[in-house]
Amino acid sequence: MIADVLSETATRMTRAVEAAKEDFATVRTGRANPQMFQKLMVEYYGTPTPLAQLASLANQEARTLIITPYDKSALKDIEQAIRDMPNLGVNPTNDGNLVRVTMPELTEERRKEYVKLVKSKGEDARVHVRGIRRKSKDELDALKNEVGEDEVARGEKELDALTRQHIDLIDEALKRKEAELLEV
Structure with missing residues (x-):
């Protein structure tokens, strides 16, 4: 029961x-990244x-993304x-067959805004993980009468370790994205 x-x-x-990593990928860096448009x-x-x-979607070069529609009427x-699209600041060009998106260089100020945005998304992800922990702790507490307090206490320690492990993974992804954003 506790294992379940x-x-x-x-x-x-x-x-x-x-989900947090996918969310981080949607924040643009200085490079064109097809994941930003997912x-x-x-x-x-x-x-x-x-x-x-x-x-x-394909990268033509570091800052240019080529979008080739399957149906030309969708251009x-x-x-x-x-x-x-909010927070992107690009002007796509359409040549009749494909859409070309050239990402402008990020200013220092814009990079810092994006870092704040990513940190906010990271905090939201941490809150979500802690919410999952809270719900699971309630489920463990409900099992006290069936399996005993010692077993539940051991389960809670494992739950805390799981929570720490996943929050560390979010922090690690956040640091990588932050370094990518601040890279000039």
């Missing part, structure tokens, strides 16, 4: 860490559709969705 709770907790915490929704025939389902919609 801990196993489920580990799975949920791992998913939270992966969560971009494009209005396609009246339906919000993920960009990855409408086009292929204008893709271009508009990129232009409307």
Whole structure:
């Protein structure tokens, strides 16, 4: 019973860490990165559709991303969705076959803003992991009458170790992204 709770907790915490890493990847650095556009929704025939389902994304060079739509009629919609994307500051160009996105150089001030944004996302991820821990602790406490207090106490120690391990993984990913953002 305790092992089941801990196993489920580990799975949920791992998913939270992966979600945090994906979230970090959406914050732009000085380079063009197709992952920045993973969560971009494009209005396609009246339906919000993920960009990855409408086009292929490829890096042409360090700061240029090429988006080739599978359906050429979606070019204008893709271009508009990129232009409307918050916190990006790019102006995509459309040559009739593909959309070219050139990332401008980041200023020092903009880099610091992005670092703050990433730190905020990291704190949100830590809070989420601690929320998972709290829910699992409640589940362990509910098992006290069935398995005994000593077993529950041991389970709580394992739960704390799991929580520390996953928060450390988030902090590590955060440091990597911060270094990437501050790299000139």
